[in-house]
Amino acid sequence: MKFKHRDLIIFNRIFNAEGGYLLDFSDRTITLFFDEELNIDIDDEQYKEDGTSKAKRVRCLLKKVDADTALHILDKLWLYRVSIDLSITNQDLAEYHTLIESIKALDENLSAGLPPKKSFTGVDYTQLISEMDRIKLLAPHPRGYEFELWLNELFRVFNMAPKGSFRNTGEQIDGSFRMDGAYYLMEAKWHSKETPASDLHAFQGKLNGKASWTRGVFISWQGFSSDGLTAFGNGNRIVCISGKDIHQCLKSKIPFPVLLEAKLRKASETGRCYVAYEDIKSLLIP
Template sequence: MRGRGYVLDFSDPGFSDFFAAELDVDIDDPIYAENGGSKGKRLRCFLQKVDGATAARTLQALWEHRAEFLARTNQPDPVVNAEGRFLSLIARLMDRAEGGTGGQAPVPATDWRLQAELKDGLIAIASLPPQERGYEFEAFLRRSFDAAGLAAREPFRNLGEQIDGSFLLGHETYLLEAKWTASPIGVADLHGFHGKLEQKASWARGLFVSYNGFSEQRLAAFGPGKRLICMDGRDLFDALDRSIPLAAVLERKVRRAAETGRAFIPVSELFASAPTREPR
């Protein structure tokens, strides 16, 4: 079990997402929990294990997050001479890196080969005959969700209605509707899927994936207060191209939907500052 072990303003999922998206590190790997599973203990263990350059890069990313948090909340820095002390620490770490002493390569958060295969597979679906695209798109989504550890389930039928699958996000069950149509999805399809959700348990939620997106005007007419979030083909490609974990994308969509009432917010807006990352 993870303890509280505060690190800045991170929640446990936010801490994991930060390391994956910003540093391509799986901070949840057991190798970093040798002294305990709290965020603070995993961070200390990680910094003790990795080389100086990786430690410096990690602390730089955390420093930038800290600075953004203080600016956003209009708080004064509670640490005397924080920046000077930080820069001194970075200098010592870089000296350690130049000296070539100690450290292991961090455990990567990204399977680059699988990521490349998924991105190529998504692109390839567009060239298939129309009757094959829907099935291949569902298969692609199941593979993507399985790769993200989201416990995807095969399509199933319930009293004659087709559900394209389901998955677990955190402790919540999400039903999946996937569409590959020539035109953006309109409000009728969204209402139809939401009607299915309303016939299920009150805790069931939904993800509607439309490869060719959604009609903005009709999406606005769908209104807030619904139990589903939306994703399009561009979202899938951007997440793969920018090495943003699928679980992190979905979690941020859920949070922003709760905050704004918008069922669809694109990855490009949710992760506006996330850079494209290449294999190292």
């Protein structure tokens, strides 16, 4: 998003950001604030392009994101300032509203931006892997149900707004989740054999009855047969993930959304619905 020079002057003044500082934040507390209040990793390298001070990182973040995200960030920062500062003047309030209205009035092409880098501190990867290993020991019938519940918890841990299984007329959907504003339908299988093309075609049929932008994620514990992937073909709206992919991802302490984003990128570049973890490791930056 493109900030006007006047907007930057107002931002610096009302948030005490002219000397590289930002309000009363320390390096530790600003990390906690952006993590807990906004789920953003303000320490990510992409926000240090203009410098490493607190103010420079936040200004860099605001320039990178879209207008709606910038407004949300500014709202949280203003509420924080109000909570710690009883000396807010009418001029402070007027300038804050001027800054907000200036961003709202930006041309759509100037207000476009990238989603912020999410923060996933505090994730217990060991516990997630332990639960996955526990499910392996269950009998087939409860195992499939427990696998769906475990995936729902995985999505919840990574702030992906999961919804459990639901039934539309004549069809069963194992669940859905959200990532970066997009919604995905999920199919989950924990079978003793690799998933064949017939299961992929069946899931594709469910997607065909949905809005054209709907994407599907097929998660198969045993992975996918090479013949099945060949028969299913390229250019479909399904991204495939194996249990091994997830296990290796969590073992390396890589957030699940990072794995999915890398798979989506490869699917867009190659048309292939399945690319193994080993082939996208270079894209997985924890």
